[in-house]
Amino acid sequence: MRDSTLPARGHVLRSHVRLYDVAVRLLTWRQRTPLHERIAELAQLRPGERVLDVGCGTGSLALAAKAVVGAGGSVHGVDASSEMIDRARAKARARHMAADFEIASVEALPLADRSFDVVFSTLMMHHLPRPVRRLCVQEMARVLRPGGRVVVVDFQASSRVHDGWWAWLHRHGAVPADEIQDLLTAAGFAIAQTGAVGIAGLHFTGATWGTPA
DSSP states (O other): OOOTTSOOOSOOOOSOHHHHHHHHHHHHTTOSSOHHHHHHHHTTOOTTOEEEEETOTTSHHHHHHHHHHOTTSEEEEEESOHHHHHHHHHHHHHTTOOOEEEEOOTTSOOSOTTOEEEEEEESOGGGSOHHHHHHHHHHHHHHEEEEEEEEEEEESSOOGGGTTHHHHHHOOOOOOHHHHHHHHHHTTEEEEEEEEOSSTTEEEEEEEESOOO
């Protein structure tokens, strides 16, 4: 387990927390499947699995995952922003859902080795400097059990469609798909699938770590 007292070195969203959820809804309002449900589908979640959402924001994906893994599974979300974690905990209480949310740096997760079946990283990598991205991926590998899965979702490229308020709210850049694949491969992951999420300019990469016991 890494030292969780290390400061986060990426961009931390501390303001406009309530607008974050509004922005995501606006981004996906014409889609048949909401963004977080689509990501849960890409991970092929199963009842009883243990799930970690790295850079969980306001907790929407973690709670969508909890609905799939059920009472026999568990969901844990971490984010460097205390405001985001407060909002995620409030959502869980309002929905009467059991999910754990914790303030933590993505490059120093305060979690035990080999403790999760699935790890998510959604719209988070572009906030991190490149050296921190590498540390984050290494940490995701560390906490996954052998044969565990990771799904990374981010912007493929900047788009004029999302200039203005979306760029201001997220200050987003883009992380090319091949860069994410290289990061995962270097950490020992085997790439399983990659492609367009089907929402805005988002792409995903799915990979597995190690060999099942």
